[in-house]
Amino acid sequence: MYICSNLSFKGLKMKTNRFKFLSIILFVFVVFQFQAKSQGNFKTPKNVIIMIADGWSESCIDATEYFNDGEKGKSIYRDFDIQLFMSTYPAKVSDAEIPQNWSVGYNSYRAWSDFESAKNGATCSGAAGTALATGVKTYNGAIGMDLSKKPLPNLTEKFKSIGRAAGVITSVYFSHATPATFVAHNVHRDNYSEIALSMLLDSKVDVIMGAGHPNFDKSGKKANESDYNYKLVGGKDAWNDLKAGKTKFSTSSLSGNSIVQDIDGDGKSDQWTLIESRDQFQKLMSGETPKRVVGVPKVLETLQFNRTEENYTNAFEIPFNNEVPTLAEMTKAAINVLDNNPNGFFLMIEGGAVDWANHANVAPRMIEEMTDFNMSVKAVVDWVESKSSWDENLVIVTGDHDCGYVTGPIENNNNPNTNPIINNGKGNMPGLRYNHTNHTNILIPFFAKGAGSEIYNRLANNSDMIRGRFIDLTDVPNAIFMLLEVGK
Numbered sequence: 001m002y003i004c005s006n007l008s009f010k011g012l013k014m015k016t017n018r019f020k021f022l023s024i025i026l027f028v029f030v031v032f033q034f035q036a037k038s039q040g041n042f043k044t045p046k047n048v049i050i051m052i053a054d055g056w057s058e059s060c061i062d063a064t065e066y067f068n069d070g071e072k073g074k075s076i077y078r079d080f081d082i083q084l085f086m087s088t089y090p091a092k093v094s095d096a097e098i099p100q101n102w103s104v105g106y107n108s109y110r111a112w113s114d115f116e117s118a119k120n121g122a123t124c125s126g127a128a129g130t131a132l133a134t135g136v137k138t139y140n141g142a143i144g145m146d147l148s149k150k151p152l153p154n155l156t157e158k159f160k161s162i163g164r165a166a167g168v169i170t171s172v173y174f175s176h177a178t179p180a181t182f183v184a185h186n187v188h189r190d191n192y193s194e195i196a197l198s199m200l201l202d203s204k205v206d207v208i209m210g211a212g213h214p215n216f217d218k219s220g221k222k223a224n225e226s227d228y229n230y231k232l233v234g235g236k237d238a239w240n241d242l243k244a245g246k247t248k249f250s251t252s253s254l255s256g257n258s259i260v261q262d263i264d265g266d267g268k269s270d271q272w273t274l275i276e277s278r279d280q281f282q283k284l285m286s287g288e289t290p291k292r293v294v295g296v297p298k299v300l301e302t303l304q305f306n307r308t309e310e311n312y313t314n315a316f317e318i319p320f321n322n323e324v325p326t327l328a329e330m331t332k333a334a335i336n337v338l339d340n341n342p343n344g345f346f347l348m349i350e351g352g353a354v355d356w357a358n359h360a361n362v363a364p365r366m367i368e369e370m371t372d373f374n375m376s377v378k379a380v381v382d383w384v385e386s387k388s389s390w391d392e393n394l395v396i397v398t399g400d401h402d403c404g405y406v407t408g409p410i411e412n413n414n415n416p417n418t419n420p421i422i423n424n425g426k427g428n429m430p431g432l433r434y435n436h437t438n439h440t441n442i443l444i445p446f447f448a449k450g451a452g453s454e455i456y457n458r459l460a461n462n463s464d465m466i467r468g469r470f471i472d473l474t475d476v477p478n479a480i481f482m483l484l485e486v487g488k
């Protein structure tokens with residue numbers, strides 16, 4: 001406004017006047033634009049749901065669409081407003097203090113001119129999850145810790161600190177890297193018992209769901225008592241205390257805590273309710289719920305990926321284990337608990353075994369795991385559209401890194417751009433080839449929809465010669481932290 005009050009048109013020639021007037025209009029316009037940008041015109045979401053297909057890529061999405069729909073583009077997130085790519089590299093590829101372990105970053109020219117280069121410098125799910133949960137790059141293996149091994153504040157802690165609910169669910173075990181990075185802090189992802197205890201005793205989250213059941217084997221069969229494996233749930237004592245609904249465990253976390261947290265500030269510990277059977281998960285999908293839920297399906301490692309050791313060539317050829325819930329059922333159950341909080345919630349949903357299938361280079365199982373993940377995205381979208389709205393919810397669908405380096409099947413052509421996945425029609429395995437048994441450093445797809453989602457378009461200031469504009473893993477939570485600040 002002060003700009004206009006200083007104006008004087010008296011005694012000036014018409015042309016100068018017009019020029020001056022136009023430049024002032026332009027100036028005011030630019031100032032307005034700048035203010036809009038710097039203050040942010042973004043909606044602050046009430047609920048944030050981050051969905052992570054561990055180890056996915058554009059090729060995995062294409063292959064799954066060809067198998068399930070016979071054409072490209074039918075996945076529910078292909079209609080999301082925000083469609084970008086994302087870089088995933090860690091700060092360091094190991095925690096050893098030698099210079100060559102520093103990350104190589106992402107370089108578009110190198111990535112597309114030297115196929116093998118993407119096999120160097122890839123992140124693990126620990127560093128990638130830490131970046132997605134805290135906004136800080138770290139060393140491979142880290143769980144919510146920075147390069148100097150100090151704990152980093154994460155999204156579930158942020159949401160709990162502002163009076164909202166928070167939870168993590170996964171199709172692999174709950175103490176596995178991705179869910180762990182959103183809740184716990186540990187120097188290394190392999191310390192499963194320590195991580196599980198930290199999630200159960202130190203955290204204030206409302207919901208934790210994932211495999212790790214000590215009394216079942218990896219195929220979902222009841223194990224012999226001598227083979228019971230308590231490592232993934234924090235040890236035998238912790239499991240028995242959890243089953244008994246104890247608020248004081250007979251074992252303690254790494255930080256010396258043995259008391260379950262008080263999450264509502266009434267001075268009393270808020271005990272966990274443990275659910276195990278598929279029936280219990282399905283019942284939790286609607287109606288009244290306990291305050292805090294740990295859901296551990298009756299399988300040791302992951303819902304369906306290891307249900308059989310048989311090799312098979314077509315996805316869904318071998319019947320699923322019906323004793324465990326689907327990721328979509330877990331999703332509905334988790335949201336039904338979290339939406340009890342009138343202030344809103346945060347939920348991280350991981351399709352964890354996409355990565356396992358890609359490590360093993362088994363395309364039928366990759367398509368099964370991707371399909372389970374896609375059904376879970378559909379469950380989230382259905383919930384938003386029937387029980388809430390896009391004005392209140394920010395939904396992010398992405399991965400944490402590529403795994404398997406999947407391309408089309410053409411021999412001697414390993415450029416994923418000129419050697420795409422071959423569509424063999426609905427119900428038929430698409431033509432593809434695995435080029436690696438581990439993670440790579442290539443860009444992965446990122447989709448977002450709902451309140452505040454446009455912030456990711458604004459943050460996508462990197463450009464790849466084939467994929468176009470892209471964000472980085474760290475932008476995902478940093479944008480959410482920003483949106484929460486704007487909404488204060």
Ligand SMILES: [Zn+2]
Binds near residue numbers: 055355356359403439
């Ligand atoms: Zn992996």
